[in-house]
Amino acid sequence: MTRERAYFEASALRKHGGLCSDHVPEVYHFDRAMSLIGMRYIEPPHIILRKGLVAGVEYPLLAEHMADYMAKTLFFTSLLYNSTTDHKKGVAQYCENVEMGRLTEQVVFSDPYMAAKYNRCTSPFLDKDAEAVRGDDELKLEIAELKSMFIERAQALVHGDLHTGSIMVTTDSTQVIDPEFAFYGPMGYDIGAFLGNLILAYFSQDGHADQANDRKAYKLWILKTIEDSWNLFHKKFVDLWNKHKDGNGEAYLPPIYNNSELLSLAQKKYMTSLFHDSLGFGSAKMIRRIVGIAHVEDFESIEDASKRASCERRALDCAKSILKGRRQFESIEKVIAHVQSFTRD
């Protein structure tokens, strides 16, 4: 990976931090020549969220905090808030983070769908499943659309790697770190990364259940967190839109979208499209964690390979069906019911 990624990480931390200081650590100093970032020490008991999810810890404010982070960072770096001039300045700046973008393209949108050197899966259990992904024409048509959108569509300054390993938490604090992949891309890529990784955490729970803790309540907490994350994000995002509807945002000029019914219809259309994008990217992120190069601790920490494979297979099947049928989902509740249909309880 390029050393220059530190520049984009520091830039994105500063930009997003300026928009949502509660959930982005402060950068005190950045030295581009040395690729050195001096930033807030995120003190214990903060841990990486993914580790908390593996351990079965509930974070009651996680959904609220992440909804806040996503709504603010995405809204304020989009054309709903900015002039085209400011927007294109940002787009041009982050075009230079292309090496990181290319890495994502390869590991998320390409390798899982072909015979690639570093692909791996829980073998031999999932060999046929991985092969099925590589032979699934319908899936490949959908992933092509998402890949093009990922590269072509400069909708907002996205974190670019917003999985549960990029978030540090305590029960009352949520800090988003590591935006080294930041670029102007589709908003759904961030939202999907977060939700998709929560769904992975959900499917991994059966592998962590033991006699002391069957994880049933925890699975419900994860599902509730997924539901709340989207619904709170939706609310906060639309609230920001309404609050700033008479500002400089180029996309919906007040003299055109000049009545509340029309604005409300426009918002509904925008949010539905964003929801479906998020489901698409979220499922793509799930698939790549099961049959691609980089796996997640949620599954990796399940020692029994057969048990791990069975959790992974359910997650994979669920992700494939969401990716293909994402436009049919009308609400996050429907998605959650669908996710639940892949498990026994």
Add this chain to the structure above:
Amino acid sequence: MTRERAYFEASALRKHGGLCSDHVPEVYHFDRAMSLIGMRYIEPPHIILRKGLVAGVEYPLLAEHMADYMAKTLFFTSLLYNSTTDHKKGVAQYCENVEMGRLTEQVVFSDPYMAAKYNRCTSPFLDKDAEAVRGDDELKLEIAELKSMFIERAQALVHGDLHTGSIMVTTDSTQVIDPEFAFYGPMGYDIGAFLGNLILAYFSQDGHADQANDRKAYKLWILKTIEDSWNLFHKKFVDLWNKHKDGNGEAYLPPIYNNSELLSLAQKKYMTSLFHDSLGFGSAKMIRRIVGIAHVEDFESIEDASKRASCERRALDCAKSILKGRRQFESIEKVIAHVQSFTRD
């Protein structure tokens, strides 16, 4: 308008000229400080296509030439041919042509849908029609989607102003000039501009008919040219895709899209989406020429205001219905039948 637009015009002429030298005049010299372009003199009897269309002159090679120009300039500057690295370099460069982009946003996607100072129409005949555009919520929802796509989606290096006034012709030569609005945007914006302006020319013919020439045959020639332009573009574009499918294009990697049936499905999906984008942008370009600031000679040269208004109204009604229903059209033939349904013959 900024003086810097000469830089983007010269850059785009050179880039597109390198891809399609038959239909783009050569640039001999460019001086950025002086904003001076030394380029091929496009000699008589070349005239601006729009003037030829007003005069009722047939150009038998126009569809073939424009299909060639659009297929080559769009395909070779897209992710179907280029690596992401090269693509993002181009995107960043043309982000600086933002002032020209903003002008387009205003005159094409904003002003016609609001009470704007410089809007005009053939008054009083079309006053109510213009007002209806400004009060049409369904239309405003569609134009918002197209506007966002125009700004956000860097699909290819588009000409950015490909109407019939940017094309010089003789019966056997077609030269595309004036790409001062060039930027990385949706391909459909160029295709739509060309087709939409041909449809405007079609609707203007009743206003140019006289006893010597009822223009009926000419109207059919225009419709045939629209049909051929899309169909030939489609063929040439897909031919280029097939020819270069094993190249460096990032969007559809050969190890993934590894069988001809799948590739063919991917192409069908891509081209259908491009067709609908083109219809959307094409109708937006038609609407703005009737109720926005800049009108076209096709209509302006009809001296009788009542007759002009009646031609314009048909074009406007047609454009509105295509913009709203564009996803229902399966072929250019269906679009042409729809266009014809707005005239008496």
